[in-house]
Amino acid sequence: MKKECVAMLLAGGQGSRLKALTSKVAKPAVPFGGKYRIIDFPLSNCINSGIDTVGVLTQYKPMELNAYLGIGAPWDLDRSDGGVHVLPPYVQEDEKGSWYKGTANAIYQNLGFLELYDPEYVLILSGDHIYKQDYSKMLERHKAMNAACTISVMEVPMEEAPRFGIMNVDKNDNIYEFEEKPRNPKSNLASMGIYIFTWSKLREYLIADENDPDSSNDFGKNIIPAMLGAGEIMTAYRFQGYWKDVGTIDSLWDANMDLLDEDSGLDLYDTDWTIYARSAIRPPQFIGPAAKMTHSLATSGCEIWGEVENSVLFHSVTVEPGAQVRYSILMPGAVVKKGAVVEYAIIAENTVIGAGAHVGEPPAPNSEEKGIAVVAQDLVVGDGAVVPSKAMITENIKGVEA
């Protein structure tokens, strides 16, 4: 059935900058904020914005992500018409199918899916951003400007602008130039990687792009510049609020810590814009008689007997007596045994930190880098072992005899 706007969520990236955290899962399935996975944010934004048809383009390690999405019930996206669709690459006629070559190619390969819903507009989203946004307001602007493409932008500090794709706009916020990571930026309006296209236009440019053998089939590198070059109406939509790309270990750690900050601008307790997630079936968390639990987040199934501060704990985490956890992220099922210390670290799912072990260390004073240590999922760090800052642990570590 015809839909006004269909969302296409790019969730196939390998997330190689998240290193050990994406050794078994795709980046959008990486846990975030105690209760969520990264993909919960764009999915919840869709349903809260009135978009009930979402294609999720998967490619890299899709198993856990597919299982997590299921039929979309946690996001109210289990629909008889529309709902969530997982779209992996597939073999096409004459065995011409291939992996998704780029973001634009991923959408190109699914033109058939879009044609099924024959939308007026297509919303392109990524699976590695933490933010709350009402896409319906962006769509309103797109319609009002009669644009071919609307790009969500936010103001960033001028000195940080060279790290982003920068949109140069006229007085009506129409885009006349796009510069990828400019050395001398002319504006501080950074692209958030969120696009609304008029479907007929997008279709035209995707087909042309596919026929260009020199194209890298990417929205930022190819489609947007081609549309600008052809003089299409391209408009910027100014987003205000919290937005963070969590594509690196430091930014993922930062974004989790932002949840502890009253003034970060990311409020997950706002019932008007709930972020939905598939939740674990666990009893409430227990804080033990000698435990200390301050300035932290924690969720169902946790058993806290030791000391936890400035940290984010996912479900079913155990912190044994005498253990200390500081400035760290402990993903579901992580266990910190007696007397162990975990600081400035990310411990992935079901990993056990042995008794008396020490993982991570505080950053040097005045250091820009946080030096977060990461231990991948399903590992054991032996009793008494020491894991230095910035370590990226992907194999079990033997214990040290006391």
Place this chain on the structure above:
Amino acid sequence: MNNLHGIIFAYGETPDLRELSQPRNSCSLPYGGRFRLIDFSLSSLVNAGVTDVGIIVHSSYQSLLDHVGAGKDWDLARKRGGLRILPPFGYATKNRQSQYRGRMDALAGVYSYLKTIRQDYVILTDGDMVANLPVEEAFEQHLQSGADITSFSVPSSISAPTDTNYFQLDEEGWVTDILVRPNSVPEGCSVSLGSYILSKELLMRLVDYCAAHDIYSFSEGVLLGDAGKGLKLRSYAFDGYASSIKSVRSYYIRSMELLDPTIRGSLFRSDRPIRTKEQDTPATKFGTDAKVVNSLIADGCVIEGTVINSVVARGVHVAKGAVVENSILLQHTDVQEGATLKYTISDKSVKICAGRTLSGHETYPLVIAKNEVV
């Protein structure tokens, strides 16, 4: 396993729950920070592979309906079978009482439903019992033993429902004597948990017999009375935690028992999870000055003050300087700055204004009714 049908009794009235039972039936009483009492019986059945469950209700069941919905959170929203809520259809026309007088009366009230049961066996259980029952194992024992009725029971030494039936057992678990609500309990008795497994055929026979003879109680009419004469009654000895909540005092004691890791371990097993309605609450946030000791805290709370020996449900706010001790705070209780609560049970959405001091006693906890502002 798919040859067992679940019937949950959720019709009882429990006046001793005082304010807590005003907005609801005891089966939908919030418990343990995020559950309702009925979650335990429903989950026990579902975890044993039971696919069809009927819940017999009579009055004030709106909150129960709200909670269980179509049964989705228990995987019971099904095209065939699944969850059925059974109000007293056509009951009033037969000149009966305004309330079921007992289980046989209740079963007769849903007679047309009983006839449609697809399974050969039925488990009857109370909706307000707190236990994670190994129903699958008990059902296997029932089939192997050749018993007519298998009853779940626990040794009378461990905490258990009171005001119930006691069994004298022989060495193989056969019931040799039944004591219905005795004044004193002899040594070595087992306590019935009021959950019974029997064949559908026998159940129908008993319901027919009892309806024709105006027998309304399962205990007196079937276990002790003529209807059950000659039936082989066996006990399944359950060694986990079981309790029944019928009064404010038992609600308080049973809630506080959850702070014991052994009891939590018996109730919340990862191989038989207790399912409940999902509420999409975020993680709980502990403030810089938070002090939390020996407490159970559900998701979606903001704890900035002190919480000691307490059970705190979803979405509760404890502001800076507030002290909550030996208390039970139900969903969305708002304890404002500097307020002090001791031995208090606050129902849903209660607001305790800044600086207020409230205190009950262990033997008589203070109950603040739903939506009240102190």
